Amino acid sequence: MSFEVMMRQLSGGMFTTIQIFVLTLLFSLPLGLLIAFGRMSKHAMLRGAAKIYISIMRGTPLMLQLLVVYFGPYYIFGIGITSSYRAYAVIIAFAVNYAAYFAEIYRGGIESMPAGQYEAAKVLGYTKVQTFFRIIFPQVIKRILPSVTNEVITLVKDTSLAFSIAYVEMFTTAKAIAASQKSMVPLMAAGIFYYVFNFVVAALMEVWEKKLSYYR
Amino acid sequence: MKLLEMHHVKKSFDGNAVLKQISLSVEEGEVVSIIGPSGSGKSTLLRCATLLETMDDGDLYYLGEAAAKSEAGRAVYAPSESIKKIERQFGLVFQNFNLFPHYSVLKNIMDAPLHVQKRDKAEVKEEAMRLLHKMGLSDRANAYPCQLSGGQQQRVSIARALAMKPKILFFDEPTSALDPELTGEILKVITDLAKENMTMVIVTHEMYFAKDVSDRMIFMDQGVIVEETTPDALFASENERTRAFLGKYHLGGD
Numbered sequence: 001m002s003f004e005v006m007m008r009q010l011s012g013g014m015f016t017t018i019q020i021f022v023l024t025l026l027f028s029l030p031l032g033l034l035i036a037f038g039r040m041s042k043h044a045m046l047r048g049a050a051k052i053y054i055s056i057m058r059g060t061p062l063m064l065q066l067l068v069v070y071f072g073p074y075y076i077f078g079i080g081i082t083s084s085y086r087a088y089a090v091i092i093a094f095a096v097n098y099a100a101y102f103a104e105i106y107r108g109g110i111e112s113m114p115a116g117q118y119e120a121a122k123v124l125g126y127t128k129v130q131t132f133f134r135i136i137f138p139q140v141i142k143r144i145l146p147s148v149t150n151e152v153i154t155l156v157k158d159t160s161l162a163f164s165i166a167y168v169e170m171f172t173t174a175k176a177i178a179a180s181q182k183s184m185v186p187l188m189a190a191g192i193f194y195y196v197f198n199f200v201v202a203a204l205m206e207v208w209e210k211k212l213s214y215y216r
Numbered sequence: 217m218k219l220l221e222m223h224h225v226k227k228s229f230d231g232n233a234v235l236k237q238i239s240l241s242v243e244e245g246e247v248v249s250i251i252g253p254s255g256s257g258k259s260t261l262l263r264c265a266t267l268l269e270t271m272d273d274g275d276l277y278y279l280g281e282a283a284a285k286s287e288a289g290r291a292v293y294a295p296s297e298s299i300k301k302i303e304r305q306f307g308l309v310f311q312n313f314n315l316f317p318h319y320s321v322l323k324n325i326m327d328a329p330l331h332v333q334k335r336d337k338a339e340v341k342e343e344a345m346r347l348l349h350k351m352g353l354s355d356r357a358n359a360y361p362c363q364l365s366g367g368q369q370q371r372v373s374i375a376r377a378l379a380m381k382p383k384i385l386f387f388d389e390p391t392s393a394l395d396p397e398l399t400g401e402i403l404k405v406i407t408d409l410a411k412e413n414m415t416m417v418i419v420t421h422e423m424y425f426a427k428d429v430s431d432r433m434i435f436m437d438q439g440v441i442v443e444e445t446t447p448d449a450l451f452a453s454e455n456e457r458t459r460a461f462l463g464k465y466h467l468g469g470d
């Protein structure tokens with residue numbers, strides 16, 4: 001196999017990895033906020049449910065969660081698994097798992113906001129929704145950005161766990177080529193890819209943090 | 217007509233009675249100062265008046281309209297539509313400003329008039345610039361709160377409150393978080409507002425200022441109003457508790 005063919009195959013996996021990454025963030029960031037609201041709710045039931053959810057998602061391996069989401073429909077409900085479900089299973093498992101981590105990050109950020117901000121907004125007549133989205137949330141984003149960066153970098157590397165249900169992303173591709181060609185090159189190429197990917201992600205997050213440093 | 221009326225307000229925190237049957241009314245154009253030792257319930261009274269705290273019992277009226285009425289020993293609040301209307305009548309200036317740090321000075325002032333009152337942008341901007349000019353901050357419109365001194369931040373927060381065109385403005389120790397050399401600028405702003413007949417209720421530890429600016433002064437202690445009279449009469453008071461308190465400020469009657 002020529003180097004060129006190898007790279008072409010790897011770039012297919014690369015695309016899939018980036019896809020998992022983007023879709024996971026797209027779903028887990030809003031879902032995490034909803035769970036954070038549940039976790040901070042006045043209703044004990046909702047609060048308890050969110051707490052248990054977060055505890056399970058953080059307390060069990062992501063790989064296990066992937067297997068449950070992928071095989072669960074068949075083992076539990078006897079629903080046949082189509083091959084196209086594999087992609088959905090990956091995104092669902094990653095999104096619900098990361099949402100739990102993001103929920104706790106949001107909660108920490110929201111709870112760290114001084115009561116005075118809510119009070120100033122209330123006296124000025126802002127509704128609860130306006131208060132949250134105009135006053136509180138923008139400041140929460142600034143506060144949580146460093147923790148979010150950590151999670152996002154972990155996510156880049158975690159995408160490789162999709163191999164556990166044989167979803168062909170970067171890592172799976174590299175491993176297969178390495179085995180068939182008896183070569184280290186694809187694995188090294190994969191390593192470089194993850195490194196560069198993370199480097200870019202970290203740099204972008206740093207730019208964002210800088211952009212928000214105009215206030216304290 | 218009375219702008220603000222509070223009758224028999226009671227408030228406890230965990231069984232600890234902080235306000236015991238307090239009544240307070242304020243006429244249009246009046247300036248009322250509230251003084252008293254730490255923990256006497258001054259902030260709690262303002263917070264009840266501005267609906268940041270719910271009263272256990274008592275009546276609260278703005279311009280004759282009830283925000284809450286005492287019924288069978290409990291304060292019953294009006295439905296939220298009435299409350300929304302009543303909330304437009306007052307503004308509150310906090311001790312520690314509570315500006316929105318992520319907004320520029322101008323946006324701090326304009327945001328609520330635009331998004332809460334849904335007023336016209338050009339009109340709001342003009343009003344905001346006029347207020348900034350009045351506060352001597354015309355050149356800081358695009359600064360962020362963290363770039364301002366405490367005194368400047370407090371002036372912005374007063375402008376922010378005034379931009380909502382409240383009928384009455386409450387101040388809770390507006391100079392307590394400031395260095396002594398910065399309190400003067402805030403006291404001057406409030407004095408100017410008093411000259412324009414702005415209705416104000418001011419909690420303060422600045423006795424000379426309170427004496428100068430107020431039409432009426434209230435001395436609170438341990439959740440009750442001990443005395444309520446003109447500044448001159450208060451400073452000449454024979455009441456033991458009043459004298460003891462004012463004595464600490466070296467302003468006693470003798």
Ligand SMILES: Nc1ncnc2c1ncn2[C@@H]1O[C@H](COP(=O)(O)OP(=O)(O)OP(=O)(O)O)[C@@H](O)[C@H]1O
Nearest residue numbers: 229230234252253254255256257258259260261389
């Ligand atoms: N949210 C609260 N929960 C419990 N206790 C409170 C609360 N708010 C106020 N208190 C108590 O109520 C009493 C009166 O407090 P308040 O803040 O009204 O006093 P103050 O007259 O404003 O004092 P200061 O001059 O120190 O500002 C204090 O004993 C205080 O500890």
Ligand SMILES: [Mg+2]
Nearest residue numbers: 258259260389
């Ligand atoms: Mg106080």
